Amino acid sequence: MNITRENIDALNAVVTVNIEKDDYSDKVTEILTDYKKTANIPGFRKGHVPMGLVKKQYGKAVLVDEVNKLLQENLNKYLVEEKLDILGNPLPRMQEEFDWDAETFSFEFELGLAPEFTVDLKENEITQYDIVADDKMIDGQIENIRKQYGKLISQDEVTEDSEVTGVFTNEEKEIEENATFSLDKIKGKRNLNKFVGAKVGDTLTLKTKSLFNDDHDLMNFLKVAHDDVHDLDIEVSFKINEANTRELAELNQELFDKLFGEGNVTTVDEVKAKIKEDAERQFVQQSDQRLLNDVTEGLIENTKFDLPADFLKKWIQSAGEQELTPEQAEEEYTKSEKGLRYQLIQDRLVKDNEVQVQFEDLKEFSKQMIRAQMAQFGQMNPSDQELEDIAARILSNQEEVRRLTDQLLSQKLLELFKEKANLKKKEVTYENFVKEVYGDSE
Structure with missing residues (x-):
């Protein structure tokens, strides 16, 4: 067996594997001899089938199987021994007039080679953020804690510091969802004014666009898909079932113990x-x-x-369960190129x-x-x-x-x-x- 490589350029090569009769003949004969012992062919006793008939019936299939095994085994061995850093897998070149009746066989494979490059971590300045909790954030957290552990006081009428509970409905979108939220989540004076002064039992008509400061609240309260919520512009009804305000909890030892365990904070x-x-x-x-x-x-x-782009597109075409069109392969390559580049960079960083x-x-x-x-x-x-x-x-x-x-x-x-x-x-x-x-x- 003889394996040779021709480098087309820095990123592409062709490997040729030549298989001679001596490489496979002994193994093929051994397998056919075993077949002869066990072959069950009408007109012949088991173990007495003529070798010529066994070769005629099984010889080609055994030859093809054995040559393919030799091909894959020795090609993989060659790639390892030569320390070739390839992208994707070797692509066999199609041969229109391939003859399995010949005694010697020649196979060609295209290779896409990984590029040589260096990674400079010092080239560009990157900001490393040291995020601190300022007094505004800490005070806000304390107020939230005091609200959470505070006493809930029922109201008949909604005020700016109310927490309302009610039902959002929209027949067309089949929305009927319970929600509880404080009015500081409402966006804009116009929307806020619809709530303030309303009484328990009232039904408000609201536009979803710009209703909340955070669109994710809209997603959670109306149970709308993430991809749909940012462009959602519909009219909903909101029936107020409860209005409450919270009397803030005192900052005392009882609260400290609830938050951090007894005596840990004083x-x-x-x-x-x-x-x-x-x-x-x-x-x-x-x-x-x-x-x-x-x-x-x-x-x-x-x-x-650079990457062996043409090779990779051809490889993508045939790598999946179903062969892609050239256009589909081009699209997949465009999607995956950035990820492939970083994988190569990461591999280089890991090695270096x-x-x-x-x-x-x-x-x-x-x-x-x-x-x-x-x-x-x-x-x-x-x-x-x-x-x-x-x-x-x-x-x-x-x-x-x-x-x-x-x-x-x-x-x-x-x-x-x-x-x-x-x-x-x-x-x-x-x-x-x-x-x-x-x-x-x-």
């Missing part, structure tokens, strides 16, 4: 410090996610290299910086996640054996292993970016972070 200043600490711990996750996104986008944008996900790392990572999930359900101190047993069950599932590996790899890359990327730290309040990053409030 002053308002300690409450504020605890709220600040908890909020900023959560902000780290958002800041880290934004950093990961920004570095990723920057690397994709600024790490320049020796980033590894070992099984022990994965097990410890899964145990941390399990511990956090159990804490949410009040199980604060699971035993090591419990964690070991649950982690073992999770890691026996290959799909879970793949998912956790991706998460842990992202975490390790984030640590790499914090260490080596060109970062500019910026302290912001959460409100300003949302405005700066998303352009508006959530």
Whole structure:
């Protein structure tokens, strides 16, 4: 057997595999001899079928099967030995006049080669946000807590500080949903004025467009799909069944104990410090996610290299269960190109910086996640054996292993970016972070 490679250019190559009779003949003869022993052909006793008849009936199929096995086995071995970094899979070149009656066979495969490039984490400056909880946010949280634990006082008439409960209806859209909300969620004076002064039992007619400050409230209260809610512009009725105001709970030791456990917090200043600490711990996750996104986008944008686009489009055409048209393959390639570029960049970062996900790392990572999930359900101190047993069950599932590996790899890359990327730290309040990053409030 002889395998040769012709490099068309830096990103494309053709591998030719030549298979001689000596490569497959012994194996084909061995298989046919076994067939002869067991063949059940009318007119012949079992084990006494002439070899010529066995070859005529089974020879071609055995030959094709054996040659294909040799082809795949040796092509894969060649790619590994030559350390060829290929994209997709080798694509066989069609041969119109291929002859299985010949004794030697030649097969050609097109290869798409991964590009050579370097990744410079220092090239572009990226903002790393340090999100702090300011006094405005902390005071707002305290007021929300006081409302939550406060006393509910029934009203006959709606006021600006009311919390109303009622039913939204719209016959055409088949909407009939109960909802409870405070009037600070209502957007604009015109809408607010429809509520203020209304009495329990009244029915208001409202336009859904710009009804709430946050469209997600509209989605939750009317049970409308996320994709539909932003453009929803219909008329709804809202019948007021209840109007209540809340007498704020006192900031006393009884409330502190409910919030943080008996005796753990004893002053308002300690409450504020605890709220600040908890909020900023959560902000780290958002800041880290934004950093990961920004570095990723920057690397994709600024790490320049070519791809074997024509090869990849041909490969996409035939890679799925159903063959795509050239137009469909072009569309799929356009959709996946950005992801492919980042995958190559990520692979380069992992290799250059020796980033590894070992099984022990994965097990410890899964145990941390399990511990956090159990804490949410009040199980604060699971035993090591419990964690070991649950982690073992999770890691026996290959799909879970793949998912956790991706998460842990992202975490390790984030640590790499914090260490080596060109970062500019910026302290912001959460409100300003949302405005700066998303352009508006959530």
